Amino acid sequence: MADRLDITYVLTxxxxxxxxxxALGIALEQTVELPLATISSDIRARMVGRIEELAPLDxxxxxxxxxxxxxxxxxxxxxxxxxxxxxxxxxxGMRIVAIDWPxxxxxxxxxxxxxxxxxxxxxxQPDGPLLCSALKPMGMTAAELAARCExxxxxxxxxxxxxxxxxxxxxxxxxxxxARCQEAIARANARTGRQSLYFPNVTAxxxxxxxxxxxxxxxxxxxxxxxxxxxxxxxxxxxxxxxxLAVMAHPAxxxxxxxxxxxxxxxxxxxxxxxxxxxxxxIYPNTGGRFGFSVETCEAINHHLRRPLAGIEPxxxxxxxxxxxxxAPEWVRRYGPDTIVLIGGSLYAQGDLAxxxxxxxxxxxxx
Numbered sequence: 027m028a029d030r031l032d033i034t035y036v037l038t039x040x041x042x043x044x045x046x047x048x049a050l051g052i053a054l055e056q057t058v059e060l061p062l063a064t065i066s067s068d069i070r071a072r073m074v075g076r077i078e079e080l081a082p083l084d085x086x087x088x089x090x091x092x093x094x095x096x097x098x099x100x101x102x103x104x105x106x107x108x109x110x111x112x113x114x115x116x117x118x119g120m121r122i123v124a125i126d127w128p129x130x131x132x133x134x135x136x137x138x139x140x141x142x143x144x145x146x147x148x149x150x151q152p153d154g155p156l157l158c159s160a161l162k163p164m165g166m167t168a169a170e171l172a173a174r175c176e177x178x179x180x181x182x183x184x185x186x187x188x189x190x191x192x193x194x195x196x197x198x199x200x201x202x203x204x205a206r207c208q209e210a211i212a213r214a215n216a217r218t219g220r221q222s223l224y225f226p227n228v229t230a231x232x233x234x235x236x237x238x239x240x241x242x243x244x245x246x247x248x249x250x251x252x253x254x255x256x257x258x259x260x261x262x263x264x265x266x267x268x269x270x271l272a273v274m275a276h277p278a279x280x281x282x283x284x285x286x287x288x289x290x291x292x293x294x295x296x297x298x299x300x301x302x303x304x305x306x307x308x309i310y311p312n313t314g315g316r317f318g319f320s321v322e323t324c325e326a327i328n329h330h331l332r333r334p335l336a337g338i339e340p341x342x343x344x345x346x347x348x349x350x351x352x353x354a355p356e357w358v359r360r361y362g363p364d365t366i367v368l369i370g371g372s373l374y375a376q377g378d379l380a381x382x383x384x385x386x387x388x389x390x391x392x393x
Contacts (some may be wrong), residue, residue, distance in 0.1 A: 028096065028128050028129060028130070028304040029096055029128065030076075030093040030094060030095055030096065030124035030128065031082070031093065031094045031099065031109070031125070031126070031127070031128060031132075032078070032091060032092075032093045032108075032121070032124075032125070033091070033092055033094070033110065033122055033124070033125055033126075034089065034090070034091045034121065034123050034124035034125070034126075035049075035052065035089070035090045035091075035092065035120055035121060036083065036087055036088070036090075036120075036121045036123050036287070037049065037087065037088045037090055037119060037120060038086055038087050038088055038118075038119035038120075038121075038177040038288075039086045039087075039088065039119065040118075040289040041052065041088070042079035043119075044265075045082075045088040046080065048066045048088075048090075048119070048120075048311060049077050049080055049088075049090040049092065050062070050077065052075065052090070052092060052114055053075030053076065053077060053092050054074060054075070054121060055117075056075060056094070056109050056110075056112060056114060057074050057075055057094065057098050057109070058073055058074055059071050059113065060311070061192065062074075066359070067092040069151070072097065073097065073098055073281075075093065076092065076093045076094075076248065077090065077091075077092055077262060078091045078092065079091040080091050083381055087287075089123075089241070093108060093327065094321075096130055096131065097130065099135045101260065102134070103134060103135050103165075103260065103263070103302075103303065104260060106131060106134070106135075107165070107259065107299075109186050110122065110125075110290070111173045111283075111289075111290055112329070116202060117287075117288075118287075118288050119287055119288055120288055121285075121286075121287055121288055121289055121290070121291065122291060122294060123291050123294075124291075124292045124294075125294055125298060125299060127298070127302075128336065129336050129337070132302065132335055132336055132337055132338055133336075133337060135263075135302035135303060135304075136263060136266070136267075136268070136302075136304060136338075136340050137302055137304065137335070137337070137338035137341075138272075138301065138302075138303060138304055138306040138338075138339040138341050139266045139267075139270070139271070139304065139306070139339075140249075140272045140304060140306045140339070140341075141306060141328045141339025141340055141341060142306075142332070142339070142340050142341065142342050142364050143263035143339075144272070144306065144339070145249075145272055145306050145307065145342055148219035148221065148223060148248050148249070148272060148333070149184040149185065149221050149222070149223055151221055152321060153363060154363050154390070154391050155358045155363050155364075155365050155366070155367055155390045155391075155393070156184040156185065156365070156366040156367070157182070157183050157184050157185075157366070157367050157369070157383070157387050157390060158183065158184065158185040158186070158187060158232065158274075158344060158346075158366050158367065158368045158369075159178050159186055159187075159368070159369055159373055159383070159384060160185050160186075160188065160189040160190075160346075160368070160370040161174055161175055161185055161186060161187070161188050161189055161192060161207070162192065162370060162374075163189070164189070164191055164192050164195055164197065164198075165195075165197055166197060166198060167197055167198055168197075168198040168199065168202040168203040168205075168206045168207075168211065169206055170198075171188075171192070171198055171203060171207060172203070172204070172206035172207045172209070172210040172372075173210070173296070174379060175207045175210045175211060175214075175224060175310075176210035176211070176213060176214045177378075177379035177380045177383070178373075178380070179210065179211050179214030179215065179218070179220070179222035179385050180214045180217065180218060180221070180377055180380040180383075181379060181381065181382065181383025181384040181386075181387065182218070182220060182222070182384055182387040183222060183276070183381040183383045183387070184221075184222060184366075185209075185222070185223050185225055185307075185366065186211070186222060186223070186224050186225070186226075187224075187227070187251045187274060187367055188203070188207075188225070188226050188227035188251055188276050189227070189370070190227060190229070190251065190253050190276040193227060193229060193230070194234075194341055200226070200238060200241075201241065202227070204226050204241055204245050204247075205245060207224045207226065208224050208226075208245045208246055208247060210224075210304055211223065211224040212246070216294060223247070223248050223249060223272055224247060225249045225250050225251045225272075226238070226242050226247060226250055226251065227251045227252075227253075227267070227274075228242055228250045228251070228252060229252055229253040229256055229257055230257070234297055235252070235261060235264070236264075236268075238250075239264070239265055239268070239269045239271065240269065242269075242271065243269045243270070243271060247271070248271065248272055249271050249272030249274060249306070250265055250271050250272075250273060251274045251275075251276060252265065252273055252274070252275055252276065252303065253275075253276045253278045253279070254275040254276065254277075254300055254303065254324055255277070255278065255279040255280045256278060257267030257280050259299060259300070260294055260303070262275060262300070262303040262305055263303055263304045265304070267304075271306075272306045272345065273304055273306055273307075274305065274306065274307040274308075274309065275295055275296075275300045275303075275305035275307070275308050275309065275326055276309050276313055277308075277309055277310055280292075280295055280296065281317075283295055286316065291326075292310065292319065292323050292326070292327055293323065293326035293327045293329065293330040294330065295315070296308050296310045296327050296329075297326070297327045297329070297330025297331050298330050299343040300341070301330070301331055301338065301340075302335075302338065302358060303337075305341055306339075306342065307341060307342040307343075307344045307366055308331055308341055308343065308344060309344040309345075309346055309368060310326070310327050310340075310343070310344065310345060310346070311326065311345075311346065311348070312324055312345035312346060312347055312348070312349050312357065314348075314350075314353070315346070315347040315348025315349055316347050316348035317347050317348070319374070321360075324343075324345060324361070325360075325361070327343060328343040328361055328362070328365070329361065331343050340364075342364060342365065342366045343364075343365050344366040344367075344368050345357060345361065345366075345367065345368065346367075346369070346370070347368075348371065348372075349368065349369050349372065350369075350372050351365065351372040351373060351375075351376070351382070351386055352372075353367055354367050354386060354389065354390060354393075355371060355389050355390060355392070355393035356393075358383030358393040359393050367390060369386065370386060373386065
């Protein structure tokens with residue numbers, strides 16, 4: 027319905043809990059936050075979430091679909107997040123598995139400024155998979171990281187980003203690293219004729235974030251990396267709207283939401299929410315790496331990043347987190363060409379970063 031937000035939950039009912047009470051508790055907690063008996067009939071009809079469906083699944087689990095009036099949200103994405111999983115995040119046994127987004131909310135979020143086509147234009151790669159690597163480890167100097175940045179670019183890596191933990195440490199202060207890495211990219215591009223990009227990690231608090239975004243823009247960067255759940259999702263919109271920068275979103279801190287019976291499904295958080303908030307590319311841990319996502323979860327994230335949504339550009343899935351250089355072409359064949367392959371450690375292990383990057387880029391293009 028155009029004037030309501032439909033959310034589907036899987037409820038896990040523990041001993042003494044009824045699914046009806048649990049569903050009603052969500053509907054109340056996420057809106058009026060008062061017992062039903064204390065609510066006037068007018069407020070009850072207009073504001074309280076409406077249980078549209080409640081059906082048994084297996085064992086103690088039930089599927090509940092609850093719709094909420096858009097009047098409970100207004101046009102603020104922050105309040106939308108609060109309604110999605112505000113107070114109930116403090117409870118247990120409630121997992122959001124589907125969201126039916128009405129067009130007014132899609133317009134309020136806005137989505138990516140560049141999207142797949144725009145990001146491709148920035149790197150000069152109209153088709154085929156894109157390659158990304160990360161500058162690491164922390165503890166290196168800005169000059170050392172810049173040297174690695176240049177080698178990646180000489181090898182044809184499309185996007186070279188700061189590692190998400192490389193921030194403003196004494197070894198490589200943000201301002202120095204930004205200048206040196208952007209200069210390194212420019213030198214490499216002048217030699218190769220390509221359009222490799224450096225995405226600095228601008229993740230910071232509300233005082234520093236605008237300064238880092240402005241510095242990245244002034245240095246000539248076309249995009250940035252943001253740890254979106256640490257800064258708050260609105261930092262993505264801020265980088266998009268105030269600075270015109272492409273945004274790659276990192277999933278740090280989101281894993282706490284991915285419990286089997288409580289939280290938000292990864293395809294909704296890393297797919298829908300990151301995309302709607304303005305991520306042109308969303309990083310997630312690929313199956314078989316250091317983390318625990320299944321291939322089905324990865325494919326669901328890909329689908330949610332690229333599926334049609336009214337007025338919203340699609341985003342590029344960016345699987346990483348321990349991807350192996352040998353299996354990268356296999357993942358391109360499985361996930362499709364509109365994918366950014368993020369490889370760090372496996373490339374570093376090759377020694378010659380430029381040669382290894384060139385070989386990998388050619389293998390991905392052939393795939």
